[in-house]
Amino acid sequence: MNNIQLNQHDFAAAVRANQAALRGALAASYDFIVCGAGSSGSVVAARLAENPEVRVLLLEAGGDDEVASVIEPAQWPLNLNTERDWGFVAQPNRHLNGRAIPMNMGKVLGGGSSINVMLWARGHRADWDYFAAEAGDAAWNYASVLKIYQRIEDWHGPADPERRGTGGPVYVAPAHQPKPAATVMLDAARSLGVPTFDSPNGAMMEGHGGAAINDLRIRDGKRLSVFRSYTYPRMAQPNLTVLTGALVSRLTFENNRVTGVEVLLDGEPRLFGAAREVVLSLGAVNTPKLLMQSGIGPEQELRRHGIPVRQHLAGVGQNHQDHVSFGCIWEYKAPQEVGNGGSEATLYWKSDAALDAPDMLHCQVEFPVPSAENAGPHVPQHGWTMFAGLAHPKSRGQVLLSGRQPTDTAVIHANTLGDPDDVKAALRSVEMCRELGNAAAFRPLVERESMPGQLAPQDMENWLRNSAVTYWHQSCTAKMGRDELSVVNADLQVYGIARLRIADASIMPRITTGNTMAPCVVIGERAADLIKADYGI
Template sequence: MPMNSEQQKHHYDFIVCGAGTAGSVVAGRLAENPEVEVLLIEAGGSDDHPHVLEPGNWPLNLGTERDWNFVGAANPHLNDRKIPLNMGRGLGGGSSVNVMLWARGHKNDWEDFAALSGDPAWNYASVLKIYQRVEDYRGTGDPVRRGRGGPVHVAPVRDAQPIANAMISAAAGMGIPAFENPNGAMMEGRGGAALNDLIVKDGRRNSIYRAYVAPRSGQPNLTVLTDTLVSRVLFRDQRAIGVQTIKNGQIECFYADHEVILSLGAVNTPKVLMQSGVGPEEELQRHGIPVLQHLPGVGANHQDHVSFAVIFEYATPQPVGYGGSEATLYWSSESALHLPDMFHCQVEFPVPSAETASLGVPAHGWTMFAGLAHPESRGWVKLSGPNVTDAPHHSTQHAVASHRPAQRAGEHPFCPGTGRAGPLQGLGET
């Protein structure tokens, strides 16, 4: 529940940074225990906006204050294009601005995680139980694979538009099987095509924030702060003891008696860690940041799906269904592959890229996206400077950045009670 400055306290059991998909789950689950006090901090604002809640409006969030508006560095492999990277900023994070698809990982993804980690808790049988516990599935019953009564309302597309059914029929004509839904047997074999499952409830987006945190908004042990930017993690000796934040230009600090959880997304999480002194020594020293813990894995292995779109023009306007994306396809280009390596989804309106938009966009049409399900390319998230206002830099190349004198390790001039910090306890090299 949002609190004003007169009510606000500064010590909690747990501080969760970022109210996106992961942070909402963590905060909501922690707050189940009435003996635990939880603070959830979000840089963006409320999700109570028609562009968030009305399913067909999701494109209107992109490029607004509900989007971090990240842009990659010039990529020499793409004629130096700078590729946009949209990420949700606000309660619900990406689950408040995405296309609302509910999409599980493939069975062999989980089997691979279990094999690599040596931990059977990551295998498909184990994770399937979690999926079932999480879901409140409103489609055709499948007690082996789907769940009922969980916090996340999941429902199949209703009254799908003709273009969605046409995609599934076309796939069948190529020998790609159709399935009742994309999150059951379809994700246990070579793949297939199906109408989507969506997190839409009673005609409105039901984000992960709405599923896990909003139902607990009246609890006295849960505090949600919006429009509050986490600028760094605070350390004392070998422990993370809190966070420094900025709201309306004012610096404020909050302290955790048990844990600080960073769930700020794939870009901002490594950014905050590095600007707090945790990360690759060379990168931190390049920006004059005192090294608390040399941890070279921070910012490494940045990856995303590579995809492209083909727009087909309609002669006359056609209806748009829930969210505008109602059918999906996962398939392996070769039958011997261990996992599906490509995905397709249809969007029921034209979706140009920044480069193709200038060539003219049809007034009416639909878009077929095609992409790699398992891209092999990897990049980096690096710093452009040591300050919270310095934008992160994500690419395989270094940014040119100015330096400024940094305070000594562990000193936080606006936050009393923080001493000189030592290495992060329990963190080693990755």
């Protein structure tokens, strides 16, 4: 072993020993309790633990991330429907021909950042300006958030000092040696009049959009989860306790002030006090579920399950949003290698220049990915997929309770394609996707279009309803804002409840343009900054 490997080995041993000791001598109370070790919670816990005088407890329902399917980028699909996945499934949806589509979500240290496709997508300028307008706070606007991105990034791509940062905890780089399907896609985009960029972030997300090789969280061929970048480097410290197998079951209160959490730790009930605050980073399904089971949410829904109402908040579980996509597939003339986890190029574009942000989100995958309903002998063994997606669908769903117990699953009414405008937008997105895949640039690589092909209007709409799948970007179910459906204020504090904040994708007023990992990191950074300022730490 070289010195770096020895140091890593020594540090890993120190982490294991420290965390075993902390788990064996759990305190009754901590300064801060962070619930959920995903892309936001990992940031909050790590930033608070920077102060050695602050005791932080980080609770994660899932298990350890030291498995090959997490570490190796190409193995990410192997995590789906395993113990590292909550395995959520939306309710049967009449707009999808009665289909009940999977809504996978990470249940492991790192959350989604440990099982996703590792794309770093900052969101569009208009997204963050919308956040600021809804919150009534300029600290959420694009100019402010750009400073956070510059502070946290360690950018290893073409120089862009106005927009990119170096030396931060978040290593980001363009896909290394992208495969032909990705580079040819950029040629095809240019042939359609879509500009191409060095990165899908930066300038590309300040205007009409464009096409680019993806920015990825992969270094030396290995995944970099948010947990590994933020939390793990602090796990040898005595002031940061990280518990896996810890299902947060309820908040505890003194009147309307949160005092701690009830937890099922390896199935056994435990109670932990929070001397200062509890931060919920459980994601857009489990955050509203925990709120409602703790008596915070729509009065009618709580009473339906016999849960005493502590604080009526009509928006808890409402405003559910997600990116929906439709897999268009082409057959290769000859088998092609898959690189960097399989998603190396993307395209964002406006169907109407008057829109404030791109409404098309096209994500390329270097292998065929049909929906279960569209799978069959016509799907090629060797091919590639362009997911024609909707960046800002109008459909809104909701998360409800199936019961009052912590093990009762949430009920997800995703309502995908529930708004007729989304069907029209999907048809436009698929049309553009087919133009891309059938462009002259692809002819040396592609044998034929496998699906959808040229279909009659009614058949194409039916194909859409059978092919719609999620991008796994559930969000917006405890939104930030100032209207009657808002759950948190600009400081991420839950209305009507003291010492409780939310920091995850559920606080988004609307879903961001692109993958949600990077915006969740920003949300975590904002939460940590706000908490530090409030407590002078």
